[in-house]
Amino acid sequence: MVNSTHIEYKKRMINTWNEIAPRYHKRWSDKNTGPFQSTQKLVSMAKIHRGNIVLDIACGTGAVTRQILAKIGKSGHVIGLDSSQAALAIAKKSIKERNADFAIFDAENFVFSQKFDVITCQYALFFFPNASKALYNIKKVLKKNGTLVLAVHGAGDAVPYFSSILDSVQKFIPDYIPSGAPDLDRFGTRENLKKAIIQAGFSKVLIQEHKFWYSPGTFSKYWSDYHKYLAKPLREKLDKLDQKQKAELRKTILEKTKPYTKNGIIKFPWKVLVLSAKNS
Numbered sequence: 001m002v003n004s005t006h007i008e009y010k011k012r013m014i015n016t017w018n019e020i021a022p023r024y025h026k027r028w029s030d031k032n033t034g035p036f037q038s039t040q041k042l043v044s045m046a047k048i049h050r051g052n053i054v055l056d057i058a059c060g061t062g063a064v065t066r067q068i069l070a071k072i073g074k075s076g077h078v079i080g081l082d083s084s085q086a087a088l089a090i091a092k093k094s095i096k097e098r099n100a101d102f103a104i105f106d107a108e109n110f111v112f113s114q115k116f117d118v119i120t121c122q123y124a125l126f127f128f129p130n131a132s133k134a135l136y137n138i139k140k141v142l143k144k145n146g147t148l149v150l151a152v153h154g155a156g157d158a159v160p161y162f163s164s165i166l167d168s169v170q171k172f173i174p175d176y177i178p179s180g181a182p183d184l185d186r187f188g189t190r191e192n193l194k195k196a197i198i199q200a201g202f203s204k205v206l207i208q209e210h211k212f213w214y215s216p217g218t219f220s221k222y223w224s225d226y227h228k229y230l231a232k233p234l235r236e237k238l239d240k241l242d243q244k245q246k247a248e249l250r251k252t253i254l255e256k257t258k259p260y261t262k263n264g265i266i267k268f269p270w271k272v273l274v275l276s277a278k279n280s
């Protein structure tokens, strides 16, 4: 059955990523720092060999795709799949190798006639409203004994970069996260992630928990950058608060960041789960 809330959510996601892809690329995925130290961990956990055929689901601007290419050599082939045209355009611009292709697809609705040795998916599983459907699709196109690797953020306070702002903002703007949006934290613990992958029929599940560090600078820089890199619909909601509410919100967030602040500079821990599983 088609779920209209999911369709609305996906339309918003496509618009959001089409808007923010250039900023996301510049600030995050093009740098292997902070949470993006996971890219190297993920690719190494995948044990990719020369000549492998690899699918990079929700490849975005190509952070993982690029590292896959270095492993497969000229005899391999990688396909990057994403639902955002703008993200794919950036990936295509910087990845010119003839054995890399990109395709615009929804992770819950794609078909390939070929099967893959390895499938990767970094920082996207939680965005799929029907993640079990995406996992079902993944399993269908993964070779027998093929490997799935994915990375997700830790839940709640395991990533205070997100929680310091989100917990506070939601007190002031209860509909900040629109209704119908999936819970982005639902795979952010070892137990929940493992359960979802086993339920989808994968086996030999291994999970690495990493604690990376990320410094957004001073509190003022953290808060102003958050605003600057935000998608327009959310920025508009924040901008509607009156001066008093804005000041109170800023103060609430400031308090949340204090445990991570030393000499005026914030340094956040950032938990990331990297999983590998087999289609056996």
Ligand SMILES: C[S@@+](CC[C@H](N)C(=O)[O-])C[C@H]1O[C@@H](n2cnc3c(N)ncnc32)[C@H](O)[C@@H]1O
Binding pocket: 010, 013, 017, 029, 057, 058, 059, 060, 061, 062, 063, 064, 081, 082, 083, 084, 087, 105, 106, 107, 108, 121, 122, 123, 124, 127, 128
């Ligand atoms: C946080 S980015 C991760 C991109 C890339 N994997 C990386 O590590 O930089 C999330 C990506 O998921 C994509 N995405 C979200 N929902 C999707 C869906 N249903 N199908 C395909 N891609 C989706 C977005 O367009 C975006 O490029």
